[in-house]
Structures are given as C-alpha cells and as structure tokens.
Amino acid sequence: MSETSIVGKTVLRVDGPAKVRGESRYGADIDIPGALFLKVLRSEVPHGLVKRIDAAEALKIPGVVRVFTHADVPGENSYGIIVKDQPALTDKVRFRGDALALVAAETDVAAKRALEVIKVEIEELPPLYDVWAAMDEKAPEIHAKGNILTVSRVKKGDVDAALETAAVVVSRRYTTQRVEHCYIETEAGVAYMDDDTLVIKAGTQNPHYDRRDVSRVLGLPINRVRIVQSATGGGFGGKLDISVQCFLGLAALKLGRPVRIVYDRRESIIATGKRHPFFVEYTSAATKEGKLLAVKAKIVGDTGAYASYGPATLNRAAVHATGPYEVLNVDIKALCVYTNNPFSGAMRGFGTPQMAFVAESQMDLLAQALQLSPLEIRRRNVLRPGSLTATGQRLDKSVGIGATLEAAWEKACQVMPGLGGEAR
Amino acid sequence: MDLFQLEMKVNGEAVSVPVNPGLRLLDVLRDVLHLSGTKEGCGEGECGACSVIIDGELVDSCLVLAPQAHNREIITIEGISADGELDTLQSAFLEAGAVQCGYCTPGMILAAKVLLSKNPKPGRQDIARGIAGNLCRCTGYAKIIKAVELAAAGLQQKEGEAGV
Numbered sequence: 001m002s003e004t005s006i007v008g009k010t011v012l013r014v015d016g017p018a019k020v021r022g023e024s025r026y027g028a029d030i031d032i033p034g035a036l037f038l039k040v041l042r043s044e045v046p047h048g049l050v051k052r053i054d055a056a057e058a059l060k061i062p063g064v065v066r067v068f069t070h071a072d073v074p075g076e077n078s079y080g081i082i083v084k085d086q087p088a089l090t091d092k093v094r095f096r097g098d099a100l101a102l103v104a105a106e107t108d109v110a111a112k113r114a115l116e117v118i119k120v121e122i123e124e125l126p127p128l129y130d131v132w133a134a135m136d137e138k139a140p141e142i143h144a145k146g147n148i149l150t151v152s153r154v155k156k157g158d159v160d161a162a163l164e165t166a167a168v169v170v171s172r173r174y175t176t177q178r179v180e181h182c183y184i185e186t187e188a189g190v191a192y193m194d195d196d197t198l199v200i201k202a203g204t205q206n207p208h209y210d211r212r213d214v215s216r217v218l219g220l221p222i223n224r225v226r227i228v229q230s231a232t233g234g235g236f237g238g239k240l241d242i243s244v245q246c247f248l249g250l251a252a253l254k255l256g257r258p259v260r261i262v263y264d265r266r267e268s269i270i271a272t273g274k275r276h277p278f279f280v281e282y283t284s285a286a287t288k289e290g291k292l293l294a295v296k297a298k299i300v301g302d303t304g305a306y307a308s309y310g311p312a313t314l315n316r317a318a319v320h321a322t323g324p325y326e327v328l329n330v331d332i333k334a335l336c337v338y339t340n341n342p343f344s345g346a347m348r349g350f351g352t353p354q355m356a357f358v359a360e361s362q363m364d365l366l367a368q369a370l371q372l373s374p375l376e377i378r379r380r381n382v383l384r385p386g387s388l389t390a391t392g393q394r395l396d397k398s399v400g401i402g403a404t405l406e407a408a409w410e411k412a413c414q415v416m417p418g419l420g421g422e423a424r
Numbered sequence: 425m426d427l428f429q430l431e432m433k434v435n436g437e438a439v440s441v442p443v444n445p446g447l448r449l450l451d452v453l454r455d456v457l458h459l460s461g462t463k464e465g466c467g468e469g470e471c472g473a474c475s476v477i478i479d480g481e482l483v484d485s486c487l488v489l490a491p492q493a494h495n496r497e498i499i500t501i502e503g504i505s506a507d508g509e510l511d512t513l514q515s516a517f518l519e520a521g522a523v524q525c526g527y528c529t530p531g532m533i534l535a536a537k538v539l540l541s542k543n544p545k546p547g548r549q550d551i552a553r554g555i556a557g558n559l560c561r562c563t564g565y566a567k568i569i570k571a572v573e574l575a576a577a578g579l580q581q582k583e584g585e586a587g588v
Contacts (some may be wrong), residue, residue: 019529022529157469231526264467265468289571
C-alpha cells in the first residue's frame with residue numbers, strides 16, 4: 001500500500017489549539033459592538049390561529065427598537081430542508097414554542113421585558129399529541145395537506161405465504177421516546193449588513209441550506225446572503241435546521257443595524273428539533289433452524305409540528321427495518337406524521353437507532369422461542385458478501401457484521417468469564 | 425441602580441471594574457472583560473461549561489454573583505498557558521483526541537487542573553469524579569479521562585526531572 005500523509009495516522013485537529021486555549025469564537029462569543037439584542041416570543045398554546053398581536057406596550061419600554069411579526073416577513077414565510085412548511089414567525093401555531101414575535105432592543109433586559117407585555121390573541125384548536133389520533137380521518141389538519149406527510153414502502157417476496165410456512169412467528173409493539181440533542185452550546189449568532197449583503201454568523205451544521213432558506217424568507221437574491229459558520233458547539237443533527245438564522249437576518253435587514261441572539265437552555269430545548277419517537281408494529285418469522293423467513297412492519301414516526309428531516313428519517317427507518325440480517329420476504333410501511341408536539345428531525349442515525357432496538361429485540365425473542373442463543377440466531381442470519389438487502393441490493397464487497405459479531409463475542413468472553421462462551 | 429466596584433485578580437492581573445451587582449461572574453468575565461473562553465451552557469450549574477477556578481477551587485461562574493468574586497483570585501482558561509506555551513493539560517487534551525466540538529473543553533481543562541492540584545496521581549475513578557460536574561456530549565468521556573492520565577504522567581515526569 002502506498003504511503004499517505006494522513007490515512008491511518010493520528011492527526012491533531014486544526015481547530016484544536018484554539019479550542020484548548022478558549023480562543024475559538026462560537027455564536028455567542030462574536031464581538032459586535034452596538035448590536036441590538038433579539039428575543040423571540042413563543043406560543044404557550046400548542047395549536048391555534050393567531051388573531052391579533054399587539055406590541056404597543058412593548059414599544060413603550062425604553063430601549064425597545066422594534067417588534068416583528070409574521071406580517072413583517074418580506075419573502076415566502078416558510079422554510080425547511082425537505083418540505084417548506086415552517087414559518088419564521090407564524091400566524092398559525094402548531095406547537096407550544098412556535099415563534100410569534102421577534103423583539104429587537106438595545107439591551108437584553110429591555111428585550112425580555114418586552115416579551116412579557118406583548119398581547120397575543122389566539123383562537124385555539126384542539127391539540128393532537130398522539131400519532132394515531134393525528135391519522136384519524138376526522139382529526140383537525142395541522143397542515144393544509146393533511147397530517148400524514150409521507151409513506152415509505154419496502155417490499156420484497158411474499159410475506160403472507162412465508163408467515164404460513166414459518167416454524168415460529170413473533171409479533172410485538174414497540175415505542176421509542178423523543179430525545180433532545182442537548183449540545184452544550186445553545187443556538188446563537190450575529191448578523192449585520194455589509195453594504196447590501198446580509199452577513200449571518202451562527203452555529204450551524206448546514207450553512208448552504210441556511211443561505212437558501214434565509215434568502216427565500218427575506219426575499220433577497222441568494223448572492224446578497226452570506227452565511228458564516230461560527231465554531232459550533234455540538235450539533236448531532238440538531239443544528240441542520242434553521243434556528244436563529246431567519247430572526248437574525250430579518251432584524252439586521254429591516255433595521256440596518258448589527259444584531260445578536262443567544263438562546264438560553266430552556267428556549268433551546270423548547271424551540272428546536274428532537275429525535276423522532278417511533279411507534280412500531282413488527283412481526284418476524286423464522287424456520288425451526290432459526291433462519292429468518294419474513295419481516296412485516298408498520299412504523300409511525302412522530303415528526304411533530306414540522307417536517308424537518310422527518311421524511312428522510314422514516315425512509316431510512318423503512319430501509320433499515322430488518323437490521324443487519326438477510327430476510328427473504330419483507331413488507332415495511334413507514335409513515336411520517338404531523339402532531340402538535342415539538343418537531344422532530346435529524347439526530348445521529350436518522351431513524352436507524354430506533355429500528356435497531358426493534359429488530360434486535362425481535363431477534364432475542366425469536367432465539368428464545370427456538371431455544372437458540374442470541375448469538376447463534378444472529379450468526380445464522382447476518383448479511384454476508386453476496387447477500388441481498390431488504391431493498392434488493394446485492395452486497396458484493398465487504399460486509400463487516402459477521403466479523404464484528406465474532407469479535408464482540410470474543411471480547412465479551414474475555415471480560416465476563418462467567419458468560420459460558422465455550423458452551424455456545 | 426448603584427454600581428458595585430468589583431476588585432479581583434483575574435489570571436494574575438488586578439482588575440477593578442464598576443459593575444451592576446446583579447450580574448453573574450460569568451457575565452463580568454464574558455461581557456465586561458471579554459474573556460469569552462468561559463462558556464454558558466445551561467445557566468443553572470448543571471453542565472460546567474462556565475467553570476472557573478476561584479482561590480484554587482472549581483466553581484460554576486453562572487452561580488456566582490459578581491460581588492461574591494470581590495477580592496478573590498480567578499483563573500479562566502485564558503490564564504493557564506504560561507507565556508503562550510500550552511499547559512501540559514492543554515497539550516494532553518489535543519494529543520488524546522479529547523477535543524471535539526470544544527465547547528466543554530475550557531471547563532473540562534480547568535476541572536482537571538483543580539483535580540491534579542489536589543491529587544497528582546489520580547486513578548481513573550478519581551478522574552471521573554473530578555470531571556463529574558462537567559458535561560460533554562461529543563466524546564463519551566473516555567478520551568478526556570485518557571487526556572488527564574497523560575497530563576498527570578507528564579507532570580510527574582517534569583517534576584522528577586526538576587528534582588534531579
């Protein structure tokens with residue numbers, strides 16, 4: 001093998017020295033003299049129509065410069081990575097935490113006081129917290145196109161016939177929980193006008209997408225929007241979505257002054273995406289030798305108020321629903337469903353960790369039913385070079401799961417001598 | 425509001441600044457003294473990103489009112505590398521791959537600094553306990569513990585050489 005400069009070698013991070021010295025500038029660290037402080041008024045109710053926003057009292061507070069609402073958004077008031085369904089400032093509330101108004105003030109304290117006296121009139125609608133209720137035909141529509149956003153299918157072979165010939169069939173329901181990314185740095189950034197170009201510096205995982213959505217929402221040509229990624233204190237998928245970018249852009253553009261915003265931890269948790277909670281009905285079938293014959297599953301992902309990366313997450317869930325195992329007959333349906341919960345998006349693994357929990361639990365149950373060890377049933381089913389995946393892809397090169405399984409077992413026997421490795 | 429004349433030593437230098445007494449030490453460090461290496465993560469003493477050393481003890485600066493720092497000696501991340509040279513701990517964090525997003529790093533290094541000042545030969549459990557007040561979401565802690573072990577060994581060696 002030819003010698004390379006970095007592959008296979010330990011390389012010091014280029015941003016490492018600045019980080020250990022505390023010199024890296026994250027969104028909240030950028031010095032921007034004279035910047036106005038921005039704060040967001042968020043809905044306390046989960047579902048409703050905004051009838052009126054009265055900021056008269058807020059504007060009387062010394063230091064408060066401007067209060068923006070949906071009426072002040074100059075471009076298309078909708079953004080999103082896959083579906084443009086999330087407003088920067090909304091006139092329809094879809095979750096508790098939706099942004100209603102944006103305050104710009106000379107001080108942090110004035111901005112906070114303003115939030116307390118803005119009067120908002122909302123005509124409440126019945127909230128839907130449950131995916132099953134949201135899928136009911138009579139359920140109120142959270143978005144105009146209905147509450148089922150996408151349906152992904154993976155189909156191969158004849159599952160019903162396989163279920164009839166199987167020696168063992170295991171069916172279970174699984175639920176997984178909502179998870180907050182909880183990166184240690186909350187969302188923060190600054191913005192200013194450089195001649196007629198809007199410059200936004202913020203923590204993000206997606207500067208190019210940010211640029212497109214900011215340009216759309218503000219009605220600016222894309223060449224007049226610059227997004228500069230500041231040092232970003234963790235993301236894990238959660239900083240792929242727009243958070244502070246449109247607020248910063250709107251205020252800097254309309255006021256012609258530099259602005260800054262920093263979410264506190266509470267706002268970061270309330271207002272930003274989560275890992276999708278999954279609701280899964282899963283049936284596995286195997287021969288008496290423990291060879292997988294069929295998998296049938298219905299997966300429902302709660303994407304909350306907005307799509308974010310939901311369609312991709314549920315698609316990935318369907319594709320990976322059978323785990324690292326070869327299954328001849330497959331019928332998977334994955335639905336991405338709107339509710340009035342906090343929105344769900346990308347988080348490490350995009351729906352595959354949820355399905356790993358389900359698929360591996362099923363393998364253990366099959367092993368139990370067939371009186372095989374959990375290791376042995378996996379050995380008999382892992383994908384190998386030459387295997388066909390659930391989507392019909394032939395894996396013709398390297399497939400690591402078999403070797404990984406054996407290495408993990410060897411290590412387990414070393415560190416847990418009582419495991420009885422020799423008997424299996 | 426009457427301002428409070430806050431006098432303290434920060435990273436070896438005497439500081440005297442008039443501040444709103446309602447400010448937290450964290451705000452004084454970041455917004456008044458422009459030492460932005462001290463981070464805010466939670467604002468309620470859970471995450472340790474705002475850790476500083478006050479008179480030799482590790483403290484969450486988000487839980488300290490500015491007047492409480494009066495006449496005290498404060499060390500922040502900006503104050504631990506002598507003459508621009510990286511501190512042994514800073515080098516060890518780089519070498520062990522203990523830095524990812526870097527947001528917990530200043531607090532983590534200061535926590536380790538206090539630990540090593542009290543226990544120069546910590547075991548893995550001692551290290552885990554020493555950094556228990558500092559949350560990291562990237563590394564899973566293993567490499568941070570490794571970094572503190574490396575630093576402890578490095579400091580021992582330096583001390584040995586100095587003693588000869």
